[in-house]
């Protein structure tokens with residue numbers, strides 16, 4: 568059995584105020600499971616052993632195919648967890664809620680600071696999630712802004728301590744209000760620049776991208792990956808300037824498929 572989930576770019580980092588927003592992107596994680604003996608450790612092992620105990624499941628072997636850097640701020644952990652839970656749910660007909668369980672287990676197991684329900688929801692459903700991670704609830708689910716190209720410089724090997732963000736909870740609450748008002752790109756830009764500043768990342772790629780015409784740019788998640796949002800057709804100079812800092816990948820925001828009015832308003 569196989570299931571997929573999306574990576575994402577942060578609109579608002581949930582670490583400071585437990586209020587988060589993530590935009591799904593078309594970098595995909597695919598998880599395949601089959602019955603058989605596997606020795607899984609870390610996040611995957613934790614999630615598997617919870618599911619096996621809770622639903623009396625047989626041993627499972629897991630294969631992960633991922634286009635996301637691990638620990639890079641592009642939401643790999645939520646994408647892997649959500650895809651794994653969805654695959655288990657389908658294989659054993661369990662009707663699980665993958666984003667909810669991902670958030671619960673990731674927080675309980677110490678794999679994230681807030682459970683990252685924002686990331687998990689976007690990973691599962693696409694679009695832009697706005698969530699309260701403390702109560703594991705969805706506040707809004709929006710279509711992403713149109714006519715934009717997103718450039719990403721994927722990086723792994725985080726050295727910054729994301730707990731430093733907690734001192735700024737009031738500021739990030741205010742950024743979250745912007746996102747709730749639908750000002751997603753404004754929120755994305757202020758969040759991305761502030762996270763870079765607070766966690767001590769190099770601001771120069773972000774400043775260069777903004778000076779070359781990017782509408783928003785910054786660090787995604789807790790970094791170190793960087794993103795820039797550009798009007799379609801205007802991305803050339805931004806792409807050139809970012810290429811000095813690493814491999815630049817063009818990605819698209821993932822739209823919500825089908826009718827979805829949950830939490831709109």
Ligand SMILES: Nc1ncnc2c1ncn2[C@@H]1O[C@H](COP(=O)(O)OP(=O)(O)O)[C@@H](O)[C@H]1O
Pocket residue numbers: 609610611631632633636637638639640641642643644645647678679788789
């Ligand atoms: N391809 C993968 N295979 C196995 N585990 C993965 C994979 N990608 C991510 N993970 C898990 O997610 C963790 C990274 O999560 P985290 O530090 O929150 O960064 P991110 O911003 O990428 O979500 C890894 O330490 C690992 O446990």
Ligand SMILES: O=C(O)C1=C[C@@H](OP(=O)(O)O)[C@@H](O)[C@H](O)C1
Pocket residue numbers: 577579580581582587588639640641642643644678679680681682683685686787788789790
């Ligand atoms: O630990 C957490 O709860 C979170 C980590 C960050 O994501 P990354 O793990 O992608 O850095 C952040 O953007 C997210 O809103 C919540």
